[in-house]
Amino acid sequence: MARLAALPAAMTLPAGIFALLALMVLPIPALLLDIFFVLNIAISIAVLMVALNARRPLDFSSFPSVLLFATLLRLALNVASTRVVLVNGHEGGAAAGEVIESFAAFLVGGNFVVGLFVFAILMIINMIVITKGAGRVSEVSARFVLDALPGKQMAIDADIAAGLVTADEARERRRDVSVEADFYGSMDGASKFVKGDAIAALLILGVNIIAGFAIGMASHGLSAAEAGEAYVTLAVGDALVAQVPSLLLSIAAAAIVTRVSDQRDLAGQIGGQFADPRGWLPVAMILGAVGVVPAMPQMIFLPGAAIAAAIWWQLKRRAAAPEPVIEEVEEVAPDHIALADVSDATLVTIELGYGLVGLVDAAQGAPLITRITGIRKQLSRDLGFVLPQFRIRDSLDLGAQDYAVLMGGISVARGNLRPGKLLAIDAGDVRSGPNGYGGLTGEATRDPSFDCPALWIAPAARDHAIAEGFLVVDPSTVIATHANQALLAEAHQLLGPDEVREWVDGLKSRAPALVEAVTPDPLPLAALTRTLRALVADGIGLAHPQPLFTSLALALQKTADFDAVIDAVRADMGARLTARIAQPGEALKVVTLDAGLEGAILGGMVDPATGQPLIEPDCGAMIVREINGIADAEGGPIALIVQPPARRALAALLKPRAPRCLVLSIAELPAAQPIAVVGVIGAADEAPALSAPHMQEMAA
Known part of the structure; x- marks a missing residue:
C-alpha cells in the first residue's frame, strides 16, 4: 500500500517533463498558455522565497535541479508563445492570450520601441550584473569547497579518534560535507542555465520580430507599420513575460550562492546586522545636512532624515533595555566539583609529548589518527566486539618525544620516538655489514613492539634501508603497532557488560534458541561477561560467536563451576587455540x-x-x-x-x-x-x- 501511495508522487516529475515536451511540440490554445504563464511566475516567486528563507545554502540543496526544470518550463513557454504569436498575431493582441497582451499594453504602454528598450535593460541587469556575479561566486565557492574537502574529512576522523563525536554524528557530518561539495559543484554549472536562458530569450525575440514582419507582409498583406504594430508588440510582450521570471530566478540563485551559514534566514540575518544603532545616526545627520541645502528637495530629504533618526532612537532604546530573563540558571558555587570534572569516561587514551603533537596535526595529514583508526577496526575485527573509541591527547608529564598508551588510566605501553625520522627494524633479514646493521648508519635503538634491533634513520635513507633488508616504518606506525600489541595483550579488559549485551543481541537475531540456553539462565549478564572476559584473556576471540556459544552451552550442561566451564570450552575449541x-x-x-x-x-x-x-x-x-x-x-x-x-x-x-x-x-x-x-x-x-x-x- 505504501508503494502504491508513493507511485503518484514518483510519477509527478516524469509527467511534468513530458508536459514540457508537449508545450514545445504541440499547439496549445491561448487560454492554456495564459495558465502556464501564471504558473511560471508563481514558481519563480516561490523559488525566490525559499531561497531567501533558507538558513544555509544546503537547506535548498535541490536548487540546481529546480533551476534546470524552471528554465526548461520558461523555454517551452517561449516556443509555444512564439507559435501562437506568429500564427495568430495578425488577428490582434487578444489572439496571443491575455497575459502577453497585458504585458505588451500595460507595462510598455503599447509602444514596442519602449518595450524593446525595457527588455534590453532587463537583459543587461540579468546577464551582466546578477547572472555573471552569481556565476563567479559559484565558481569560487566550488573551488574552495573542493580544496577544503580533504581537510574536513580528516577533521572528522580526528574528532572520532579523540572521542568528540559519535559514529552517527560523524556519518552525518560526512554526508553534509559530500552534499556541500556536490551542491556548489552543481551550482557552478547551474548558473550557466540562467545565462543561456537570457541569451535564448534574446534570440527568440529577434526571431519573432523578423518572422513577424515576414509573415505579416507576405502572408497577410500587412504594411510594414501594421506588421510591426501587430507582431513586434506581441513579441516584446512575450519576451517581457519570460524575462520577469528569469530575473526572479537569477536573484534567487545569487541569494543562494552568496549566503553564509547562519541560524537565521536571510531577512533575519540582514535585519540583525543592521540593528546596530551606531549606523543610523550618521545616516540621519547626512540626510539632514543635504536637506538644508536650498537647491535640494527638502520635502524628501528632511522626512528621510527624520525617519532615520527615529530608527536610531528606537534601536538605541532597545539596546539599552535589559534583556528578558528566559530561565534562571542556578549559579554554581566556586567550591562545587561535578563528577564529570574528576572522571574520565574514555577507556583507552594515547598520550603524546609536546614534540609529537605534529602527528595529529590536520595540516600535516594527521597520520597517527589514520593509523589508530585502522588498528581499532582491526582489533575489533579480530576480537569480535566493537572496541570503545580511543582518545589522543598531549601530556606535559611526558618527555617531548615520549608517548604512552593508557587503559583505564594505567599505562600499558610507553615508548620514545624521533619525529622527522624513520625506524628501520632488523627483523632478521638484514645482511651483515661493517657496523652490524647492513652498512646503514643511524641511532641504534630497539623496536618497542617486538624488541628487535633497530635504527632511527633519515627519510632520505629509506630506499637504502629497504635494500639492505630492513623493515622501515614511520613514527605514527611505531605508536600504532605498539598500541596494538599492548591492547591485544589486555583485550579482555576492554570487554564490558555493554559490549557483551550488544554481542549477544547480534547472536540472538541469528540463533535465539542458542542464546536462551546460556543467558540469562544459567548465566546472567554479569556472569556471562566474566566468562567471556576469561576466554578472551586465554586467546579465544569472539569473532565467531555461534561455535563459542555452543561450546559454552554444552559445558554448562556438565558443570556450573567457573574454572571447569572455562577448561571445558578451551578443550572443545582446542583447534582454534x-x-x-x-x-x-x-x-x-x-x-x-x-x-x-x-x-x-x-x-x-x-x-x-x-x-x-x-x-x-x-x-x-x-x-x-x-x-x-x-x-x-x-x-x-x-x-x-x-x-x-x-x-x-x-x-x-x-x-x-x-x-x-x-x-x-x-x-x-x-x-x-x-x-x-x-x-x-x-x-x-x-x-x-x-x-x-x-x-x-x-x-x-
Whole structure:
C-alpha cells in the first residue's frame, strides 16, 4: 500500500517533463498558455522565497535541479508563445492570450520601441550584473569547497579518534560535507542555465520580430507599420513575460550562492546586522545636512532624515533595555566539583609529548589518527566486539618525544620516538655489514613492539634501508603497532557488560534458541561477561560467536563451576587455540615438562585462595629461561603441553615472560593435530615422555 501511495508522487516529475515536451511540440490554445504563464511566475516567486528563507545554502540543496526544470518550463513557454504569436498575431493582441497582451499594453504602454528598450535593460541587469556575479561566486565557492574537502574529512576522523563525536554524528557530518561539495559543484554549472536562458530569450525575440514582419507582409498583406504594430508588440510582450521570471530566478540563485551559514534566514540575518544603532545616526545627520541645502528637495530629504533618526532612537532604546530573563540558571558555587570534572569516561587514551603533537596535526595529514583508526577496526575485527573509541591527547608529564598508551588510566605501553625520522627494524633479514646493521648508519635503538634491533634513520635513507633488508616504518606506525600489541595483550579488559549485551543481541537475531540456553539462565549478564572476559584473556576471540556459544552451552550442561566451564570450552575449541601458532597441516612444535618436574609442581604448595599450584621462584626462572631458549632456537612460537591442573599456574608464569609460548593442557590438544616435540624442560638428555595416552598416539 505504501508503494502504491508513493507511485503518484514518483510519477509527478516524469509527467511534468513530458508536459514540457508537449508545450514545445504541440499547439496549445491561448487560454492554456495564459495558465502556464501564471504558473511560471508563481514558481519563480516561490523559488525566490525559499531561497531567501533558507538558513544555509544546503537547506535548498535541490536548487540546481529546480533551476534546470524552471528554465526548461520558461523555454517551452517561449516556443509555444512564439507559435501562437506568429500564427495568430495578425488577428490582434487578444489572439496571443491575455497575459502577453497585458504585458505588451500595460507595462510598455503599447509602444514596442519602449518595450524593446525595457527588455534590453532587463537583459543587461540579468546577464551582466546578477547572472555573471552569481556565476563567479559559484565558481569560487566550488573551488574552495573542493580544496577544503580533504581537510574536513580528516577533521572528522580526528574528532572520532579523540572521542568528540559519535559514529552517527560523524556519518552525518560526512554526508553534509559530500552534499556541500556536490551542491556548489552543481551550482557552478547551474548558473550557466540562467545565462543561456537570457541569451535564448534574446534570440527568440529577434526571431519573432523578423518572422513577424515576414509573415505579416507576405502572408497577410500587412504594411510594414501594421506588421510591426501587430507582431513586434506581441513579441516584446512575450519576451517581457519570460524575462520577469528569469530575473526572479537569477536573484534567487545569487541569494543562494552568496549566503553564509547562519541560524537565521536571510531577512533575519540582514535585519540583525543592521540593528546596530551606531549606523543610523550618521545616516540621519547626512540626510539632514543635504536637506538644508536650498537647491535640494527638502520635502524628501528632511522626512528621510527624520525617519532615520527615529530608527536610531528606537534601536538605541532597545539596546539599552535589559534583556528578558528566559530561565534562571542556578549559579554554581566556586567550591562545587561535578563528577564529570574528576572522571574520565574514555577507556583507552594515547598520550603524546609536546614534540609529537605534529602527528595529529590536520595540516600535516594527521597520520597517527589514520593509523589508530585502522588498528581499532582491526582489533575489533579480530576480537569480535566493537572496541570503545580511543582518545589522543598531549601530556606535559611526558618527555617531548615520549608517548604512552593508557587503559583505564594505567599505562600499558610507553615508548620514545624521533619525529622527522624513520625506524628501520632488523627483523632478521638484514645482511651483515661493517657496523652490524647492513652498512646503514643511524641511532641504534630497539623496536618497542617486538624488541628487535633497530635504527632511527633519515627519510632520505629509506630506499637504502629497504635494500639492505630492513623493515622501515614511520613514527605514527611505531605508536600504532605498539598500541596494538599492548591492547591485544589486555583485550579482555576492554570487554564490558555493554559490549557483551550488544554481542549477544547480534547472536540472538541469528540463533535465539542458542542464546536462551546460556543467558540469562544459567548465566546472567554479569556472569556471562566474566566468562567471556576469561576466554578472551586465554586467546579465544569472539569473532565467531555461534561455535563459542555452543561450546559454552554444552559445558554448562556438565558443570556450573567457573574454572571447569572455562577448561571445558578451551578443550572443545582446542583447534582454534593451536591454529594461532601452527598453520593447517603443519606440525605443532611442542615442549613438555619432565615428569619429575611436573610432579613436583603438582605436589608442591597450593594457593589456598584459588587452589592452584604455586611455582617456586628459582623453578619458575628456570622454566622461563628454557622456554625462551627453545623459542629462539626454533625461530617461532611453540606450545608447552602440561597436565590440566598445572595449566593455569604455568600460563600465568609464562604469558608475560615468554609471550611466544602457548600453554595448553593435554585435553586441549586436538586429536588430528600433528605434533613435533622440540624439547623437554627439566631433563636435558632424556627423551620426551608424554604421559597421556592421547599424546602418545599423537607422537606416533
